[in-house]
Amino acid sequence: MALDRWIALILLGVCLTYGYAAWFTMDSSLPPFMQRNPIWPSTFPKVLSILGIITATIILLGFEKAEPSEPEIDYQRLGDYHLDQAIMLLVLMVVYALCLRPVGFLISTSAFLIFGSFILGERKWHIMLPVALIATGTVWYLVQEVLGIYMRPLPGIFGG
Numbered sequence: 001m002a003l004d005r006w007i008a009l010i011l012l013g014v015c016l017t018y019g020y021a022a023w024f025t026m027d028s029s030l031p032p033f034m035q036r037n038p039i040w041p042s043t044f045p046k047v048l049s050i051l052g053i054i055t056a057t058i059i060l061l062g063f064e065k066a067e068p069s070e071p072e073i074d075y076q077r078l079g080d081y082h083l084d085q086a087i088m089l090l091v092l093m094v095v096y097a098l099c100l101r102p103v104g105f106l107i108s109t110s111a112f113l114i115f116g117s118f119i120l121g122e123r124k125w126h127i128m129l130p131v132a133l134i135a136t137g138t139v140w141y142l143v144q145e146v147l148g149i150y151m152r153p154l155p156g157i158f159g160g
Contacts, residue, residue, distance in 0.1 A: 008059035015056060019049030088119050104154040109136045 022045035030040065058064055073081075096112040113132035122128050143149050 005060055005062075008056045011052060012056035012060065015049050015052030018045065019053065022046045022049055085119055089116060092116055092119065101152065102155065105140055105151045106136055106153045107155070109139070 022042045026042035099108040110132050117128050144151055
């Protein structure tokens with residue numbers, strides 16, 4: 001069996017377990033006033049589990065394959081790919097996760113977007129900086145003000 005089918009089989013098991021939890025265990029502890037609502041807290045997990053089961057089944061049965069083709073990644077020539085960029089991005093993600101709380105959302109996310117785009121080859125600073133700053137500010141505003149979820153915007157020494 002091909003690698004994509006093995007992955008689909010594993011995802012099918014995960015989606016079945018997730019669906020079981022969403023359909024049978026999440027709704028049993030709802031208070032009576034929420035049981036009459038049309039949308040429950042388990043509605044989105046139910047939809048996700050159904051979509052995941054359908055997608056994994058389609059991949060397992062091979063309906064998405066048009067014709068056999070050569071593999072997209074040649075494992076014999078891994079050195080020809082940009083593994084250094086991928087590894088640097090993974091390290092940058094770990095550093096971002098570690099710096100998010102002490103440095104604050106605005107500084108760490110802006111730095112992540114700027115350094116990430118630099119690693120991927122972007123050199124137009126006049127485009128890269130405003131896009132990173134506007135995207136960071138927009139996400140922070142939506143999460144903080146619209147959704148009402150507190151995120152420390154700046155480090156504690158700056159009053160964050």
